[in-house]
Amino acid sequence: MxxxxxxxxxxxxxxxxxxxxxxxxxxxxxxxxxxxxxxxxxxxxxxxxxxxxxxxxxxxxxxxxxxxxxxSANENFVYKETDILPIINTVVSIVKNQYTSRVFEVNVSKNTPTILVDRDKFQQVMMNLIENAAKYSFDNTKISVVGSSSDNYEYVSIKVSNVGVKLAEEDYDKIFTKFSRIDNPLTRKVQGSGLGLYITKNIVDKMKGSISVVSSEIDDKSAVTTFEVKFPVCNVETQAREKCKQ
Ligand SMILES: Nc1ncnc2c1ncn2[C@@H]1O[C@H](COP(=O)(O)OP(=O)(O)OP(=O)(O)O)[C@@H](O)[C@H]1O
Ligand SMILES: [Mg+2]
Structure with a gap:
């Protein structure tokens, strides 16, 4: 800095x-x-x-x-082959406890391959996204977490969606920067430091993944906001794996 x-x-x-x-x-x-x-x-x-x-x-x-x-340059990431479903389920059960007026739906395709990530860091990413989805959604709406892999097993994708206030396109990049919060009736109601997504993007980038957001209007008051993280399946470290040989 x-x-x-x-x-x-x-x-x-x-x-x-x-x-x-x-x-x-x-x-x-x-x-x-x-x-x-x-x-x-x-x-x-x-x-x-x-x-x-x-x-x-x-x-x-x-x-x-x-x-x-x-x-700090020497923060240790401990990479392990990781099944995404148990971690997603753990995070959902923690967030569910806190946000009892939300309905959670988890759907991870059976053939989703493991990914090579630091498990604690991956859990932190899932926690930030699923907590945000609960935090910035309307009462009695559904939060969905969908895990799948691309056809060629190139990457695993996890999408977290919720129904809330529309996020304007010009704010898509801004929310991943330090201390940024978007002012609207929902964000005013809940507290936050604006660091969660900055940390999330940093971790995802370090694990060679990517993160993006899209918010599409349902009507003039609400929108579906989807955050998608993608992690490579067959990167340099995993080239020896069976599914990467084809
Ligand atoms: N699912 C979502 N739907 C709509 N807006 C969102 C969503 N997730 C994040 N945002 C917007 O992005 C901003 C930044 O999110 P971020 O997680 O970085 O910070 P925060 O939730 O405000 O605080 P914290 O550091 O406690 O996570 C939020 O304040 C909110 O305006
Ligand atoms: Mg947050």
């Missing part, structure tokens, strides 16, 4: 950290000084805010650590 972008990064980070900290301090001070005047309902509401803001801080710090690690 050059000096200017380091300074920009630090000032955004400080701002992002200060907002939840200020609110945690404010609500705890209010509770301490006015304990006897507050009814149970308000106390519960304030504690809920403190809990939410603490969660926001934790995810922000975790994301920042991921960014720092990705920028």
């Amino acid at each position: 050059n000096e200017q972008s380091y300074e920009d990064f630090m000032s955004t980070v400080s701002h992002e950290l200060r907002t939840p900290l200020t609110s945690i301090r404010g609500f705890s001070q209010t509770m301490l000084t006015s304990w006897n005047k507050l009814d149970d309902e308000s106390k519960k509401k304030f504690l809920k805010i403190i809990e939410e803001q603490s969660n926001r801080l934790i995810s922000l710090v975790e994301n920042m650590l991921s960014v720092t690690k990705l920028q």
